[in-house]
Structure formats: C-alpha cells, structure tokens
Amino acid sequence: MSQERALALLEAYGLAGARREKAENAEAAVAAAERIGYPVVLKISSPDIIHKSDVGGIRLNIPNADALKKACEEMLASAGKQCPMARLEGFLVQEHLNGGTELLLGCKRDSQFGPVIAFGSGGVFTEIYADIALRIPPLDRDEILAMIDETKVSRILKGYRNVPAADISGLVKAIQSFSALVTDFPTIQEVDINPLLAQPERLVVLDARIRLG
Numbered sequence: 001m002s003q004e005r006a007l008a009l010l011e012a013y014g015l016a017g018a019r020r021e022k023a024e025n026a027e028a029a030v031a032a033a034e035r036i037g038y039p040v041v042l043k044i045s046s047p048d049i050i051h052k053s054d055v056g057g058i059r060l061n062i063p064n065a066d067a068l069k070k071a072c073e074e075m076l077a078s079a080g081k082q083c084p085m086a087r088l089e090g091f092l093v094q095e096h097l098n099g100g101t102e103l104l105l106g107c108k109r110d111s112q113f114g115p116v117i118a119f120g121s122g123g124v125f126t127e128i129y130a131d132i133a134l135r136i137p138p139l140d141r142d143e144i145l146a147m148i149d150e151t152k153v154s155r156i157l158k159g160y161r162n163v164p165a166a167d168i169s170g171l172v173k174a175i176q177s178f179s180a181l182v183t184d185f186p187t188i189q190e191v192d193i194n195p196l197l198a199q200p201e202r203l204v205v206l207d208a209r210i211r212l213g
Helices: 004-012 026-036 065-082 143-149 151-157 170-184
Strands: 018-022 038-044 058-062 090-093 101-110 114-121 134-137 189-196 203-205 208-212
Touching: 004 170, 004 203, 004 208, 018 026, 026 038, 026 065, 026 090, 038 065, 058 065, 058 151, 101 151, 101 170, 114 143, 114 170, 134 143, 143 151, 143 170, 170 189, 170 203
Parallel strands: none
Antiparallel strands: 018 090, 038 058, 038 090, 101 114, 101 189, 114 134, 189 203, 189 208
C-alpha cells in the first residue's frame, strides 16, 4: 500500500498519524507546509522505496520555505540516482514533533502461526538495538503489558531521569487496536510502524508500511 493509504487504514483503527499533506511538487510542498506550520518533515513519496532514509528520502526539522524547496530538489536528485527505476509520486509534508520515545510496532504473517506482533525500540537503529518482544494475537491487556515489560525501552516509557513517562494506557489500547487490524484482514502480510512516537499525552504514527498478499 502507499504510505498515505497505510496511514489512513491505521487511523481508522485509532492509531493516529501526524498532520500531513501529500504534494506533487516543491511548490505544492511549500503551500502544504504553510498550512501545517513550520518546522516540517519532508518525505519522498514512492511505492517502490521502502527505507526512505537509505536514499536520502527523509528530511527533518525544515524551518522555512527556502529550505523546503532546496530539500525537495536534493531529495528528488538523490532518490532518482539511487533508485532510478522507482516511481516518484511527489512528497509527503508532515508536522515536526519534538520529544517522546521512538517505538516499533509491527506484524508479519507466519505460514504456521498466522500474524505475529512485534513491539520494541524503534527509529533508525532498530536492528542494532534488537530490543523486540513477540506475541501472537489476539492479545488482552495483561499480555500486552507483559510484552511491553519484556523490552528495555519499557524502562524509558515508565519515566527515566529527565524523560517523562509515556501514556502506557494509551499504548496498550493502540496495541489492542493493532491486533484487531491484523486479525481482521488476512490479506495483510506485513505491517511496519516505525517510528511510533510515544509522548506523555499521545501516541503518533510517524511512518508506516503495509504489504498485502
């Protein structure tokens, strides 16, 4: 699925995304940013580019229109050079959010067990941290809390030094909704929400990928 459709499906299940607009070109991106408000995040929009950061397809904390236009030009050039066969559909302009803890919430459908849900540390270093807990849905509240507690990132989510505690109750509800989503649609083969930003007052899906069978 395109990222825009994936985010819309997740929002239908209560997993809210950041404010965003799709833009076909740099001029439309600037107009979108003015409606959203600076600073913004810029992402390349392509069904063929899964890991956008690997091809220079994500720019954070863009402060103004001039910087945004330049980022659009550089992003198209980088993506076109590194993925010449990719279909480029423009950009996604998204609000820039500060603070919070980056999480991973994903699912992969196993041929024997069905959907297997993964939760843990998110962000660009997910593979390095390897801080993941797995469960087979459906999941109740106790199972979800146990899954969260298995991870190292749970210590941060409960409040650590100068990092305020995240909304654990909201996180549990989000994982329950996510469990319902992957069991409701057998055609979903894989879901990757990374990062899912956990803040004291809300959870926000910043990036998501859904692969259908």
